[in-house]
Amino acid sequence: xxxxxxxxxxxxxxxxxxxLIIVAKIALRTPLQLSGHSGIFWMAIIIVGARVVPxxxxxxxxxxxxxxxxxxxxxxxxxxxxxxxxxAIVGVVSDLMLWILRGNTENVVVAISVGIFGHxxxxxxxxxxxxxxxxxIGFVALGLLxxxxxxxxxxxxxxxxxxxxxxxLKRAGFFAYMAEKR
Amino acid sequence: xRINRGGRSSRQLTLVENSPxxxxxxxxxxxxxxxxxxxxxxxxxxxxxxxxxxxxxLVWTRLLSPTVQHVWRLKWLLIFxxxxxxxxxxxxxxxxxCIRLILLTGVFALFFSTTNTRELGLALEKLHIPYRxxxxxSLAFQSLGLLDDEWRxxxxxxxxxxxxPDSSSFWKLVTNVGDxxxxxxxxxxxxxxxxxxxTEASYARGFDSPHRVSxxxxxxxxxxxxxxxxxxxLLILLFWRW
Amino acid sequence: MLRAKQVSFQYPQEGHGLPPVSLDVAPGxxxxxxxxxxxxxxxxxxxxxxxxxxxxxxxxxxxxxLNGFRTTDVPMWQLAEKAGMVFQNxxxxxxxxxxEDEIIFGLENLGLARDEIKSRLETALQDFNLxxxxxxxxxxxxxGEQQRLALAAILARQPQALILxxxxxxxxxxxxxxxxxxxxxxxxxxKSLVMFEHRHEYLDDLPEVDHxxxxxxxxxxxxxxxxxxxxxxxxxxxxxxxLHVQLGKKEVIHKLNLSLTSGQVVAIVGRxxxxxxxxxxxxxxxxxxxxxxxxxxxDGEQRPNFGMVFQNxDLQLFNASVRDELLYRIPxxxxxxxxxxxxxxxxxxxxxTPPLLLSEGEKKRVTLGLALMRRPAHGLLLDExxxxxxxxxxxxxxxxxxxxxxxxxxxxxxxxxxNLASHADRLILLGPEGEIIADSLTEVxxxxxxxxxxxxxxxxxxxxxxxxxxSAK
Numbered sequence: 054x055x056x057x058x059x060x061x062x063x064x065x066x067x068x069x070x071x072x073l074i075i076v077a078k079i080a081l082r083t084p085l086q087l088s089g090h091s092g093i094f095w096m097a098i099i100i101v102g103a104r105v106v107p108x109x110x111x112x113x114x115x116x117x118x119x120x121x122x123x124x125x126x127x128x129x130x131x132x133x134x135x136x137x138x139x140x141a142i143v144g145v146v147s148d149l150m151l152w153i154l155r156g157n158t159e160n161v162v163v164a165i166s167v168g169i170f171g172h173x174x175x176x177x178x179x180x181x182x183x184x185x186x187x188x189x190i191g192f193v194a195l196g197l198l199x200x201x202x203x204x205x206x207x208x209x210x211x212x213x214x215x216x217x218x219x220x221x222l223k224r225a226g227f228f229a230y231m232a233e234k235r
Numbered sequence: 236x237r238i239n240r241g242g243r244s245s246r247q248l249t250l251v252e253n254s255p256x257x258x259x260x261x262x263x264x265x266x267x268x269x270x271x272x273x274x275x276x277x278x279x280x281x282x283x284x285x286x287x288x289x290x291x292x293l294v295w296t297r298l299l300s301p302t303v304q305h306v307w308r309l310k311w312l313l314i315f316x317x318x319x320x321x322x323x324x325x326x327x328x329x330x331x332x333c334i335r336l337i338l339l340t341g342v343f344a345l346f347f348s349t350t351n352t353r354e355l356g357l358a359l360e361k362l363h364i365p366y367r368x369x370x371x372x373s374l375a376f377q378s379l380g381l382l383d384d385e386w387r388x389x390x391x392x393x394x395x396x397x398x399x400p401d402s403s404s405f406w407k408l409v410t411n412v413g414d415x416x417x418x419x420x421x422x423x424x425x426x427x428x429x430x431x432x433x434t435e436a437s438y439a440r441g442f443d444s445p446h447r448v449s450x451x452x453x454x455x456x457x458x459x460x461x462x463x464x465x466x467x468x469l470l471i472l473l474f475w476r477w
Numbered sequence: 478m479l480r481a482k483q484v485s486f487q488y489p490q491e492g493h494g495l496p497p498v499s500l501d502v503a504p505g506x507x508x509x510x511x512x513x514x515x516x517x518x519x520x521x522x523x524x525x526x527x528x529x530x531x532x533x534x535x536x537x538x539x540x541x542x543l544n545g546f547r548t549t550d551v552p553m554w555q556l557a558e559k560a561g562m563v564f565q566n567x568x569x570x571x572x573x574x575x576x577e578d579e580i581i582f583g584l585e586n587l588g589l590a591r592d593e594i595k596s597r598l599e600t601a602l603q604d605f606n607l608x609x610x611x612x613x614x615x616x617x618x619x620x621g622e623q624q625r626l627a628l629a630a631i632l633a634r635q636p637q638a639l640i641l642x643x644x645x646x647x648x649x650x651x652x653x654x655x656x657x658x659x660x661x662x663x664x665x666x667x668k669s670l671v672m673f674e675h676r677h678e679y680l681d682d683l684p685e686v687d688h689x690x691x692x693x694x695x696x697x698x699x700x701x702x703x704x705x706x707x708x709x710x711x712x713x714x715x716x717x718x719x720l721h722v723q724l725g726k727k728e729v730i731h732k733l734n735l736s737l738t739s740g741q742v743v744a745i746v747g748r749x750x751x752x753x754x755x756x757x758x759x760x761x762x763x764x765x766x767x768x769x770x771x772x773x774x775x776d777g778e779q780r781p782n783f784g785m786v787f788q789n790x791d792l793q794l795f796n797a798s799v800r801d802e803l804l805y806r807i808p809x810x811x812x813x814x815x816x817x818x819x820x821x822x823x824x825x826x827x828x829x830t831p832p833l834l835l836s837e838g839e840k841k842r843v844t845l846g847l848a849l850m851r852r853p854a855h856g857l858l859l860d861e862x863x864x865x866x867x868x869x870x871x872x873x874x875x876x877x878x879x880x881x882x883x884x885x886x887x888x889x890x891x892x893x894x895x896n897l898a899s900h901a902d903r904l905i906l907l908g909p910e911g912e913i914i915a916d917s918l919t920e921v922x923x924x925x926x927x928x929x930x931x932x933x934x935x936x937x938x939x940x941x942x943x944x945x946x947x948s949a950k
Contacts (some may be wrong), residue, residue, distance in 0.1 A: 447588060
């Protein structure tokens with residue numbers, strides 16, 4: 054079969070992981086009403102995705118695809134453009150972090166770093182949106198400081214959950230199953 | 236919110252079937268949405284003129300209602316921003332900020348409320364994105380309902396054996412984070428199995444054939460040319476130094 | 478047409494693969510391949526189609542020839558022009574947003590002209606009775622309709638050979654009988670068909686079926702018949718009064734009344750969508766409902782406490798070993814009981830194996846163990862327990878359920894499998910609106926032809942013959 058950077062299976066898998074992010078965001082809401090708490094499952098799925106398809110760009114594909122899905126689903130309060138960029142940037146920043154750290158997400162430090170910085174990508178979008186619309190600096194800063202802390206915490210928890218999920222998958226023989234597939 | 240079997244949720248942007256934009260090419264609508272996003276950079280006077288034209292356009296395309304619904308979600312933020320900006324800076328600034336926010340929030344509804352996922356896939360192909368990417372994107376859309384059912388079934392099955400972690404408060408969530416793998420592991424396994432089943436099924440039906448043709452096609456119509464030309468003209472007028 | 482010469486395959490994981498097999502399928506012939514779970518049926522099916530080695534890592538030896546092409550020599554898309562394959566799980570192979578797009582997908586890949594695609598699409602929709610649902614989302618169809626659609630999508634490509642990997646295992650009797658009729662026509666048209674199937678009784682009426690039996694581990698468990706370590710139940714009655722369940726706008730169960738006694742295996746049979754699973758979920762406390770569900774014991778009324786075994790075992794498995802899985806979140810586990818249970822389930826040799834690496838039948842038994850480890854006070858509820866199971870797994874399952882009933886538990890299961898249902902003590906037939914059509918001893922209900930007719934279930938010929946033989950006895 055023709056060798057490509059991403060195999061068809063890998064592309065389909067990344068697309069379904071993107072759908073899983075949307076489903077987790079909608080169906081698996083925790084009762085917490087803290088901003089950014091959905092990042093727990095979001096980042097965990099990205100971290101697992103980056104290990105299951107261990108190629109640079111995998112997280113970006115998850116990000117862009119989930120961004121398109123979220124835009125079509127009408128998620129987010131600031132319109133489709135903001136939604137799309139928020140989701141896409143989480144994937145792109147996660148990829149960037151993986152590239153900088155040159156590690157894989159089976160390493161807990163890498164997983165937590167990707168979780169935090171990837172999730173902060175979403176925060177970055179909020180900040181940029183504030184700048185573009187020209188919202189008052191004090192108001193933006195106050196809201197953003199709270200959001201920043203919350204995004205860091207939930208990103209880190211997502212990183213840990215992703216790392217724990219990978220460990221459990223490894224122990225459960227998931228990677229032996231994956232080794233059979235192209 | 237609940238995603239139904241067909242991959243739709245109660246909050247999904249519903250397709251406005253009677254909109255004249257339904258028959259426009261997705262590329263045209265994308266251009267239109269991006270162009271309007273650029274307009275927010277212009278001055279308040281021109282923005283106000285544009286807003287008038289935009290409202291008429293929304294009425295013609297029957298998209299006023301979905302756009303208003305979208306903006307309605309931001310009502311408190313808009314009121315707050317308006318009051319804050321007026322008090323701290325000026326009335327002009329307050330109006331400018333609110334119009335920008337309204338435009339940026341609602342503009343992509345032009346695209347997403349009038350395009351279905353098949354048309355998006357075809358547009359991506361026309362934009363020379365390889366078919367494999369468009370195909371996987373359309374699978375992601377179709378799988379939403381199924382994955383949603385699976386996630387709920389996992390929750391139910393794990394709760395029936397007492398393996399659903401308590402995440403009702405922040406501290407419980409932090410201390411029980413390890414137990415969340417009872418949800419994530421089955422979800423990842425089921426999703427992977429589904430991805431593999433689709434891969435096999437698609438290859439068994441000749442996927443990746445170099446002879447592939449598209450049964451459904453996108454063609455630029457007169458409407459597309461008119462919309463493109465109109466938008467370009469409007470952009471020139473708005474950014475022209477007069 | 479389709480020929481395998483000493484083909485074998487070894488997956489990267491040791492001890493997992495297909496031992497050498499040869500077969501030859503001529504045009505107009507149907508070959509049935511049977512064998513226990515884990516003997517390599519699915520692997521052989523994939524070798525014949527060419528998915529192995531094109532999509533799988535591992536080592537293939539021997540040769541497979543498909544319509545004059547060696548599968549290792551030509552790309553996958555070219556092999557797919559010669560042969561088609563239908564898989565076990567109907568829902569998992571649906572890949573388009575509408576029924577007609579599902580058929581069009583394969584035709585586009587053939588590179589046909591638009592007119593030709595249109596004409597083949599219309600023919601396929603008509604031949605498979607799908608025209609009225611052409612704009613529906615395939616995920617909203619029933620399992621039988623999905624499998625029919627999968628077959629239509631493949632046959633519209635006009636392949637010379639067809640490979641089916643357990644296509645009947647997830648279908649009810651009506652849908653299975655329906656599918657066999659389509660396959661009969663395909664073979665009569667001079668095409669080759671290879672079918673991998675446990676439920677081969679459906680092929681009994683077809684003329685000239687070549688049969689290949691693959692070997693494998695004949696699994697037998699030193700199952701202890703006596704439930705000495707089980708909590709022996711006092712007699713009780715489960716009373717369901719005016720049970721009413723509404724799912725969205727649909728009324729799934731309407732004022733159902735039922736009274737069941739402990740110490741028996743009860744089978745609930747009905748077509749898809751009549752509320753069988755919803756009934757079990759209500760009894761397990763997982764479904765909001767109106768009406769009363771109570772357990773009456775000699776000591777008074779109790780809250781129902783049943784263990785539930787779900788259709789899909791993958792929903793629950795995530796631990797590193799069967800032992801960890803069974804003991805997860807069990808406070809102060811009773812180890813002698815655990816040892817008895819793992820042996821009764823035939824899983825003792827897998828105690829340290831990750832559950833995800835087990836066969837579907839074994840995984841199903843692990844989930845049965847999960848429910849039993851929690852020692853439900855009143856019994857077990859099983860949703861389609863024999864789905865995709867071979868005869869060995871089914872035998873183990875039947876014996877375990879009998880043991881539980883002998884210990885005084887109430888075992889209720891929903892099933893499409895008439896063989897399994899015939900092992901129950903009591904059989905309940907549900908009609909199209911979820912109403913009870915028959916509720917009596919199994920041997921009585923099995924003979925009640927008019928009741929079966931009312932359910933809308935078409936009884937297959939093999940079952941009617943079996944029933945006649947039973948009644949003659």
